[in-house]
Amino acid sequence: KKAKRIMKVTDEIVELFEQMKVLMDEANGVGLAAPQVGESIRAICVRESADDDESEGTIHCLINPRIIDRAGEQEGLEGCLRLPTLYGTVIRRATVVAEAENLSGETVQIEGEGLLARTLQHEIDHLKGVLFLDRVDKDTLKWMVPDEDDEDGYRMEPTSFEESTERFERLRKARERGRPCA
Numbered sequence: 001k002k003a004k005r006i007m008k009v010t011d012e013i014v015e016l017f018e019q020m021k022v023l024m025d026e027a028n029g030v031g032l033a034a035p036q037v038g039e040s041i042r043a044i045c046v047r048e049s050a051d052d053d054e055s056e057g058t059i060h061c062l063i064n065p066r067i068i069d070r071a072g073e074q075e076g077l078e079g080c081l082r083l084p085t086l087y088g089t090v091i092r093r094a095t096v097v098a099e100a101e102n103l104s105g106e107t108v109q110i111e112g113e114g115l116l117a118r119t120l121q122h123e124i125d126h127l128k129g130v131l132f133l134d135r136v137d138k139d140t141l142k143w144m145v146p147d148e149d150d151e152d153g154y155r156m157e158p159t160s161f162e163e164s165t166e167r168f169e170r171l172r173k174a175r176e177r178g179r180p181c182a
Contacts, residue, residue: 033126
């Protein structure tokens with residue numbers, strides 16, 4: 001569902017951003033939206049990577065972000081912290097400019113290309129109630145499966161859209177009941 005606009009930066013909002021940054025770091029993520037952690041508000045964190053190192057760089061905390069300019073097109077493999085181990089090809093804009101407020105209430109603009117552009121679009125989609133599964137080329141979906149015999153430690157295993165959505169529906173129901181799901 002669509003997330004609600006934030007009208008005022010409160011201590012609770014600041015604390016939520018701190019928790020989101022920690023969660024994003026723990027998961028080696030490049031972005032995280034408040035709805036992914038159970039808060040249906042328009043707040044995202046995105047990492048502006050340093051020298052193509054996705055685990056380093058500035059984390060921007062953005063309130064009520066929106067894309068105000070876009071250009072070009074890029075195609076790339078995309079995943080989501082909300083749907084761990086599932087990946088697929090998504091076409092997105094190659095460059096975007098996002099406008100938002102920062103934690104000080106100032107209007108900021110962030111221009112992104114490549115991975116940052118992809119991340120901004122992906123996280124803002126979450127605020128609209130859109131998952132990458134809604135945009136993915138369904139024929140490209142793959143699970144990342146641990147594999148000790150592979151030099152990377154994992155292999156990519158094709159899956160169907162139906163199988164992946166069924167699996168995550170089971171996971172969602174298990175989370176609602178407070179149970180872990182295998």
